[in-house]
Amino acid sequence: MQALDYTNAAILAPMVRVGTLPMRLLALEQGADLVYTPEVVDKGIVGAQRVVNEDNGTIDYIVKGVPVFRTHPIEKSKLVFQIGSANADLALEAALTVAQDVSTVDLNCGCPKRFSVHGGMGAALMEEPEKLCGILRKLVQHSGLPVTCKIRIFPDREKTLKLVKMIEATGIKALAVHCRYRDERPRERGHWDRFREIVEAVSIPVIANGDVLEYGDIARVQELSGATGVMIARGAQTNVSIFRKEGRLPTLDIVRQYIRKCMVTRNVHSNTKYVLMQMFVEDVKSSYYRPLCDAKSFRAVCKVFEMESELDTWTAAQEAKGYPTDLDTVPRKIQDSSLSSPAPGKRKIDHVDGADVKTKKTDTMAEDVKTVKEPAAKKHAGDGSSSQPTPAGTPKAETDAEAGSGSTKEIKLTATVGQVVVKQSSSA
Ligand SMILES: Cc1cc2nc3c(=O)[nH]c(=O)nc-3n(C[C@H](O)[C@H](O)[C@H](O)COP(=O)(O)O)c2cc1C
Numbered sequence: 001m002q003a004l005d006y007t008n009a010a011i012l013a014p015m016v017r018v019g020t021l022p023m024r025l026l027a028l029e030q031g032a033d034l035v036y037t038p039e040v041v042d043k044g045i046v047g048a049q050r051v052v053n054e055d056n057g058t059i060d061y062i063v064k065g066v067p068v069f070r071t072h073p074i075e076k077s078k079l080v081f082q083i084g085s086a087n088a089d090l091a092l093e094a095a096l097t098v099a100q101d102v103s104t105v106d107l108n109c110g111c112p113k114r115f116s117v118h119g120g121m122g123a124a125l126m127e128e129p130e131k132l133c134g135i136l137r138k139l140v141q142h143s144g145l146p147v148t149c150k151i152r153i154f155p156d157r158e159k160t161l162k163l164v165k166m167i168e169a170t171g172i173k174a175l176a177v178h179c180r181y182r183d184e185r186p187r188e189r190g191h192w193d194r195f196r197e198i199v200e201a202v203s204i205p206v207i208a209n210g211d212v213l214e215y216g217d218i219a220r221v222q223e224l225s226g227a228t229g230v231m232i233a234r235g236a237q238t239n240v241s242i243f244r245k246e247g248r249l250p251t252l253d254i255v256r257q258y259i260r261k262c263m264v265t266r267n268v269h270s271n272t273k274y275v276l277m278q279m280f281v282e283d284v285k286s287s288y289y290r291p292l293c294d295a296k297s298f299r300a301v302c303k304v305f306e307m308e309s310e311l312d313t314w315t316a317a318q319e320a321k322g323y324p325t326d327l328d329t330v331p332r333k334i335q336d337s338s339l340s341s342p343a344p345g346k347r348k349i350d351h352v353d354g355a356d357v358k359t360k361k362t363d364t365m366a367e368d369v370k371t372v373k374e375p376a377a378k379k380h381a382g383d384g385s386s387s388q389p390t391p392a393g394t395p396k397a398e399t400d401a402e403a404g405s406g407s408t409k410e411i412k413l414t415a416t417v418g419q420v421v422v423k424q425s426s427s428a
Contacts, residue, residue, distance in 0.1 A: 003146045003173035004080070004104055006205035006229040009033040010218055010243050011176075013209060013233035014082040014108065014150070018275050021058065021070045022261035026254075027236060028078060031243035033229075036080045037069065039108045041121070042090035044068055045097050055323035058265055059101055071101050072265065080148065082106040086120030086131070088138035095143040104173070105145050107135055110152040112182045123152055123182045129166050136170035150176040150209070153194050160194070161201045168202045176207040176231055186234065195225030207231050215242055237278050252305070255279055255288075259307055262298070262327070263314050269298040269328045276301065298327035 012019060012027040014036035024035040045068055048061035061069040071079065081102040085091035095105040109132055111122030118124075125132040132149075139147040149172050154160045167175060177198055179190040190210030199206045205228035208221045213235040221230055235242045240258070241249040249257075255276060262272040273295060280289045291304040302311045315325045 001144060001146055004034060004078075006034075006174050006207060008222070009207075009229035011207060011229055011231040012036060012236055012240075012243075013231045014038055014080075014106070015233050015237060017271065018237050018278055020267065020271055020275070021072060021075075021265050022258060022267045022272070023236075023240065023275060024075055024079070025072065025265070026258055026261050027240050027243060028075060029257075030241045031245060032078075032236075032240075034078050034080060035075060036082050036106065036231075037071075037102075039082045039084045039111065040069060040094065041119075042083055042085040042087065042094040044094075046090060046093045048097055050101075053266075055318070055321070056264060056266055061098065069098065070265070073101070076101055077103055080104040080106050082108050082150070084108045084111065084116060084121045085135055086125065088135045091135050092138050092142050095139055095145060095147075099143060099145055102145070104148055105139060105143060106148045106150055106176070107132075107139065108150055110150050110178050112152070126151060126154070126163060126182070129163055133166050133170050136167065136172055140171040146173040148172055148174045148176065150178065152178050152180055152182055153191065153198075155181050157194070157197060161197060164198050164202055168204050172204065174205040174207060174228070175202065176209055177227075179208070179210040192221055192224055195221070195227055199226040199228075205229060209233070213242075215245060215247070237275075238281055239279065251279060251283070251286075252288075255305055256307060259302065259305060260310070263311065266324070266327060269301070272298060272327075273301060 010031065010033050012024060012032045012035040015023075016038040019036060019038045024037070027035050044063065045061060048063045048068060051060045051062055052058075053060060056072075058070050058072050060067045069081075079102045081095070081098050081104070083091050083094050083105055085094065085107065091107065098105075107125075108116075108122055109125040111117075113122065116122030116124065120128070120131070125135070136147060136149060139145075147170075149167055151163070151167070154163070164175060164177075175198075177195060179192060179194050180186075180188065184190075192208075192211070195206065195208050206225075207229040208225050208227035209231035212218060212221055212230055212232045217235075218230045218232075221227065232242060239248055239251055239254050241254050258276065258279070259272070261267070273292065276292055277289075280286050280292070283289070288304055292301065295301045295304055299308065299311060302308050318325045
């Protein structure tokens with residue numbers, strides 16, 4: 001049970017919908033040292049069936065025929081699986097369910113969304129420190145995995161320090177701190193000045209999160225705070241090359257790299273499109289934006305970004321091997337019998353969409369989601385998430401879903417995901 005190395009680590013934050021497998025792989029390729037899954041509510045993953053897809057090597061966790069979490073062995077040593085929970089037994093069951101494919105489990109104690117706090121999860125746990133610490137202790141003692149925790153801060157300094165000391169005493173390996181109060185929104189500036197007192201109050205690594213919007217901010221916030229590592233959400237959402245020390249790549253480059261990752265990991269169209277739309281959140285006047293909103297299929301998305309010939313090549317290669325090529329449909333229900341014995345060379349689960357498939361029961365809410373709006377005519381019913389309308393053409397949502405070793409200094413990560421070789425050599 002080796003803890004991840006957080007020293008100077010640049011970390012992709014947990015992000016519902018956005019942080020699905022293609023984004024995590026791209027983040028690692030771009031220089032992220034560690035990546036978090038989006039929050040998965042405990043009940044959403046407990047009892048999941050684990051399916052290995054021989055066509056692209058991904059691993060799916062399936063609940064009632066619906067894929068709720070997709071990973072690839074290449075990311076395991078960097079992957080933190082984030083759990084939303086208000087119940088220690090369920091949290092442990094969730095952790096044990098995915099334990100073989102992740103490096104760390106994290107408890108989300110920062111989400112202020114109604115769904116989370118009404119269920120006693122997320123930021124609500126900060127008001128019930130005994131319960132919060134009970135969940136962490138259970139995970140620490142029985143999951144067999146390193147455990148971490150992500151919190152916000154209280155306006156009251158003493159209250160915050162008391163809580164972080166209690167949390168540290170549970171035996172967790174690191175603490176991520178989003179430097180906002182429960183009721184503060186992303187447009188309100190985060191309190192970078194509050195990190196240092198937390199860093200000084202505990203001995204475990206502290207990961208600073210909030211308002212790291214460019215590469216240079218990583219060093220700035222570390223210098224100011226003394227934090228061990230730095231976590232980035234929105235800055236990566238709009239352009240994940242924020243992790244590149246050489247400087248950001250143009251949006252279009254990142255868009256195309258992202259689409260390639262979606263292709264080789266067979267990401268479902270609705271999630272691919274949603275994440276791409278977030279990349280244009282600050283540039284909705286871009287000539288690509290409206291055609292992207294109108295794109296009803298993965299092929300249409302490829303057309304918008306002039307990648308149809310790449311898709312043709314990939315499709316032909318998959319067909320030659322007898323592998324599926326449809327990236328547009330989300331299986332609503334999959335026969336259990338077909339899951340247990342997939343035909344040779346075939347896979348029964350075509351798509352995983354950690355974020356686009358939601359049920360009210362397993363739903364999870366992002367914190368502070370800045371959403372790209374559809375053009376008025378294209379708006380659709382949404383998915384039950386108050387903060388994240390789904391892109392046009394997205395199937396109405398049903399479920400939601402979605403970790404160590406070595407030094408972060410000289411990480412060499414090389415493996416093949418589909419046709420793409422993922423390589424990383426990080427020195428952040
Ligand atoms: C699209 C989106 C989804 C998010 N989902 C989660 C989540 O699943 N779990 C969580 O702990 N925080 C979630 N957050 C909050 C971020 O992890 C982070 O704490 C917050 O955005 C502040 O970091 P930033 O200033 O770098 O954006 C989400 C944020 C965004 C923008």
